[in-house]
């Protein structure tokens with residue numbers, strides 16, 4: 001294809017059901033006249049998700065950020081309590097902590113998985129620490145085997161931001177069961193989406209009541225408001241999309257699994273390019289395809305690759321650069337680490353996410369492969385002169 005004819009290829013593409021399948025559900029909404037506030041479609045979707053993940057707690061929200069905030073509000077922690085998390089995440093993780101009147105404390109990541117380093121978490125614990133939020137970033141699952149006993153030892157809640165890990169499993173167990181709470185985003189960019197939406201799952205029945213309360217302003221009944229809550233409710237329209245997408249997301253995932261293999265082959269053997277870690281005990285959500293570009297070993301920087309791809313209308317994303325401690329809100333806050341300098345400060349300049357969805361065609365993969373190989377060839381020439 002001529003470059004000028006090529007449409008931009010974005011990192012994500014919303015998974016959409018057949019428009020005709022939506023009509024009967026819209027008819028149901030118009031018949032029931034219930035458009036939000038725990039309507040019939042909403043309750044159906046919650047039930048289907050509870051069954052899918054085999055959890056007693058499945059609570060829908062209007063987005064992943066409100067779900068994160070409600071998870072923290074439901075815990076009713078003393079104001080100013082510290083919540084340990086990773087700086088390599090989307091802004092929402094840290095902001096939800098701050099917006100809940102709590103203090104984010106940033107701990108370093110593991111060199112291979114890029115998820116929270118349990119040893120860094122251990123070092124970050126103080127008398128004010130009440131919770132840890134691990135992020136299964138790029139769909140790579142956190143070191144639950146070490147984080148869970150650590151949190152038990154210090155009596156901390158362990159929550160996971162599982163925005164990138166929908167329908168993922170660890171050693172055969174759904175990640176929706178792992179933490180005290182598991183928070184999903186159902187945003188348009190996610191493998192399973194409701195256009196905008198969020199979900200909290202838990203194996204602990206106790207959280208059911210408080211999560212539903214904080215999702216609805218803390219209102220118990222007409223006469224009683226028990227705690228501080230927000231409007232976190234999902235509408236019937238979003239639930240309708242969810243019911244339909246629930247039937248087709250596995251098909252999308254399998255297309256992405258094949259695409260992952262294609263990308264893997266395309267960049268195989270390129271010195272300085274590192275693939276996302278493959279976790280043999282994990283069923284991947286296939287949310288992202290992330291590569292790391294080591295400037296010294298590859299000969300060009302991550303940003304060079306990003307710009308080169310852009311010239312071909314391939315819009316890769318440098319997720320999650322800038323990291324949270326680069327934001328104006330958190331600048332200057334330390335990243336607790338066991339190393340001399342934090343892993344994340346180095347890694348943030350290397351990470352690049354390639355377009356990863358069913359709209360990526362063979363010719364796109366070929367173009368992307370060509371960009372990587374052309375840069376490598378240029379780097380060799382640079383070295384030779």
Ligand SMILES: Cc1ncc(COP(=O)(O)O)c(C=O)c1O
Pocket residue numbers: 063064065066089090092093135161163164185186187197198
């Ligand atoms: C890791 C992570 N956490 C939280 C969110 C926030 O979810 P939402 O956009 O649904 O509010 C996102 C992305 O959107 C995310 O990538």
